[in-house]
Amino acid sequence: xxxxxxxYPAGAPASQRVLVGVVGSGDxxxxxxxxxxxxxxxxxxxxxxxxxxxxxAQLSRVFGAGPRAAMRIRIHDFGATxxxxxxxxxxxxxxxxxxxxxxx
Amino acid sequence: MxxxxxxxxxxxxxxxxxxxxxxxLDPGSFRELAGPFDRLVSPWLERQGVVPQADDGVxxxxxxxxxxxxxxxxxxxxxxxxxLGEVGGAKIAGALELxxxxxRRGVPTRAVIxxxxxxxxLQEANLGLAAIADIHAAIVDLRRYQPVVGVIAGxxxxxxxxxxxxxxxxxxxxTREARLGLNGPQVIxxxxxxxxxxxxxxxxxxSFTGGEQRIATGLADRYVEDDSDAIRAAVQAxxxxxxxxxxxxxxxxxxxxxxxEYDPARQPEPETVRAIYAPGAKS
Amino acid sequence: MxxxxxxxxxxxxxxxxxxxxxxNAPRRPGYPATVQVADAELGxxxxxxxxxxxxxxxxxxxxxxxxxxxxxxxxxxxxVHEVVQADRDAAIKRPxxxxxxxxxxAYGRREEAFxxxxxxxxxxxxxxxxxLQGHPVIALLVGRAMSGAFLAHGYQANRLIAxxxxxxxxxxxxxxxxxxxxMRSVEDLESFAASVPPMAYDIGNYATLxxxxxxxxxxxAAQPDAADLDTVHGALQAALADIQADPHPDLRSRLGGxxxxxxxxxxxxxxxxxxx
Numbered sequence: 001x002x003x004x005x006x007x008y009p010a011g012a013p014a015s016q017r018v019l020v021g022v023v024g025s026g027d028x029x030x031x032x033x034x035x036x037x038x039x040x041x042x043x044x045x046x047x048x049x050x051x052x053x054x055x056x057a058q059l060s061r062v063f064g065a066g067p068r069a070a071m072r073i074r075i076h077d078f079g080a081t082x083x084x085x086x087x088x089x090x091x092x093x094x095x096x097x098x099x100x101x102x103x104x
Numbered sequence: 105m106x107x108x109x110x111x112x113x114x115x116x117x118x119x120x121x122x123x124x125x126x127x128x129l130d131p132g133s134f135r136e137l138a139g140p141f142d143r144l145v146s147p148w149l150e151r152q153g154v155v156p157q158a159d160d161g162v163x164x165x166x167x168x169x170x171x172x173x174x175x176x177x178x179x180x181x182x183x184x185x186x187x188l189g190e191v192g193g194a195k196i197a198g199a200l201e202l203x204x205x206x207x208r209r210g211v212p213t214r215a216v217i218x219x220x221x222x223x224x225x226l227q228e229a230n231l232g233l234a235a236i237a238d239i240h241a242a243i244v245d246l247r248r249y250q251p252v253v254g255v256i257a258g259x260x261x262x263x264x265x266x267x268x269x270x271x272x273x274x275x276x277x278x279t280r281e282a283r284l285g286l287n288g289p290q291v292i293x294x295x296x297x298x299x300x301x302x303x304x305x306x307x308x309x310x311s312f313t314g315g316e317q318r319i320a321t322g323l324a325d326r327y328v329e330d331d332s333d334a335i336r337a338a339v340q341a342x343x344x345x346x347x348x349x350x351x352x353x354x355x356x357x358x359x360x361x362x363x364x365e366y367d368p369a370r371q372p373e374p375e376t377v378r379a380i381y382a383p384g385a386k387s
Numbered sequence: 388m389x390x391x392x393x394x395x396x397x398x399x400x401x402x403x404x405x406x407x408x409x410x411n412a413p414r415r416p417g418y419p420a421t422v423q424v425a426d427a428e429l430g431x432x433x434x435x436x437x438x439x440x441x442x443x444x445x446x447x448x449x450x451x452x453x454x455x456x457x458x459x460x461x462x463x464x465x466x467v468h469e470v471v472q473a474d475r476d477a478a479i480k481r482p483x484x485x486x487x488x489x490x491x492x493a494y495g496r497r498e499e500a501f502x503x504x505x506x507x508x509x510x511x512x513x514x515x516x517x518x519l520q521g522h523p524v525i526a527l528l529v530g531r532a533m534s535g536a537f538l539a540h541g542y543q544a545n546r547l548i549a550x551x552x553x554x555x556x557x558x559x560x561x562x563x564x565x566x567x568x569x570m571r572s573v574e575d576l577e578s579f580a581a582s583v584p585p586m587a588y589d590i591g592n593y594a595t596l597x598x599x600x601x602x603x604x605x606x607x608a609a610q611p612d613a614a615d616l617d618t619v620h621g622a623l624q625a626a627l628a629d630i631q632a633d634p635h636p637d638l639r640s641r642l643g644g645x646x647x648x649x650x651x652x653x654x655x656x657x658x659x660x661x662x663x
Binding site: 144148151166173198201202228229235236237241264265269285287288292296300312313318323352353355356359366367368369374380 | 446457495503505509511513586596650
């Protein structure tokens with residue numbers, strides 16, 4: 001099991017909090033809360049060791065291309081593929097009411 | 105089941121715990137307590153290399169059913185097989201305790217438990233077991249005032265110490281997919297051998313512990329199709345019926361009399377149980 | 388005799404302690420050989436003592452080692468409900484002492500077919516009902532107190548007392564069974580238990596969870612002498628007094644253990660958020 005941390009520049013805090021997913025085999029849960037203005041932080045607890053670079057690449061693609069609302073994100077992952085991770089993140093953004101972009 | 109109802113049917117089994125609670129409560133009345141954002145994760149999983157879930161696999165949803173105050177305790181079968189640890193167990197027991205307290209203050213709060221569980225989470229062993237004992241205590245307390253309705257939908261079913269909790273409920277709703285039994289098939293096979301119990305023989309397992317058999321033998325109260333509307337209606341009707349005159353778990357004389365008619369020298373068939381437990385077979 | 392794989396406690400502790408504590412009071416008739424019920428005095432007043440014991444010749448093969456099965460569950464319910472009914476109009480409700488040494492619930496086809504889960508619910512519900520009606524219920528752990536068997540017989544007590552002895556174990560699943568089902572070795576499980584207190588089998592670790600009211604030192608846990616009996620009688624009477632002084636007939640006295648803090652925290656949060 002591994003703990004990973006990521007940080008990305010962001011805009012104003014997200015307007016609400018959401019939870020999507022479930023920590024089942026091959027799946028993950030994503031919890032999003034409003035973050036400190038200017039920064040999105042992501043904490044990942046994953047059952048699979050050694051995939052830090054894969055997480056980095058994927059999350060940088062999603063959060064590195066701006067601009068998004070500032071979020072505090074917690075991920076509990078139980079061996080999901082990047083495809084499933086992407087799907088859950090998209091679900092989370094949809095639940096937030098926008099594409100997770102900067103809130104006015 | 106006709107064509108139209110097949111098309112409009114919404115599977116309850118396919119819903120996760122939170123969505124199931126939503127489906128049962130009156131629209132707009134759902135309010136989650138001790139939820140994932142309260143960060144009450146298991147204190148025991150991470151040190152064993154197991155990834156926790158923020159709600160520890162249990163959703164406590166307070167709201168109304170048929171306009172009456174009700175708390176729904178929904179177990180998430182997809183997380184660790186719905187097994188109960190310290191936190192999830194405390195959520196269920198604590199909510200039932202508060203519901204009983206409500207009744208002592210004149211507020212008629214009822215409880216519905218969605219059983220999707222293998223019982224004690226082995227990584228938390230004695231704390232899971234103790235929490236289940238608390239749940240038993242709280243059900244027996246609350247059911248004096250209001251019915252406690254259990255729903256077993258599947259696919260995990262209801263096993264272990266939580267099957268005893270199901271046995272303490274005022275009423276049980278089951279589907280065909282549901283199973284209700286004390287010991288998991290693999291453990292029985294391990295302990296007693298494959299001739300006693302073949303854990304890979306699904307028809308065999310369902311023939312003894314499946315929803316259809318349990319309703320046919322009087323160990324459940326409503327047999328419902330896998331449809332959210334149907335399950336909601338069944339739960340509502342049972343709650344409206346009030347506390348039963350005698351709980352199934354109180355009928356020791358009846359069950360001892362029935363079992364006296366069974367010769368344990370031979371293994372039973374499903375039909376044996378139906379005959380022994382047939383209503384009217386014994387008073 | 389039973390060829391149970393567990394060597395934690397010699398068979399017969401339940402029966403031994405039942406006989407000793409009741410000074411060999413006659414067993415109540417109308418119960419299977421596996422459920423021994425005796426009425427005797429505790430603190431000068433009538434009390435009921437109940438034990439589940441092995442029966443090598445039992446017609447149900449899966450209960451021969453002292454496991455709690457179908458007849459055991461329903462018979463425990465009978466033994467307890469009899470007392471509740473007898474004392475229904477009594478001002479003082481008599482105590483019930485569950486003497487616990489049982490390796491597990493019964494694993495078998497007969498048991499699942501006839502609804503052993505319902506039989507154990509009968510037992511657990513009876514003990515809980517007795518407690519709520521004001522009967523002081525005490526569980527005395529003299530050997531193994533395991534999983535469904537313990538839930539049915541003992542875990543609904545107002546107070547749990549355990550002998551401080553290597554033969555006393557509490558757990559959700561026997562070591563061998565747990566090792567097989569989790570596909571780990573027994574050694575692996577034991578090393579986990581060393582760093583995860585709730586996973587341990589021994590009564591010392593169990594005590595850190597705060598669930599036990601008392602652990603009692605005796606010299607001969609399997610074959611008590613007169614001094615041991617005195618000690619245990621004293622503890623039972625003290626438990627009785629503690630229960631009688633307690634305004635709450637529930638299990639809240641089990642909260643607060645050093646290794647059980649989340650259980651209290653969850654209840655706090657629920658209570659804070661409860662009101663609509």
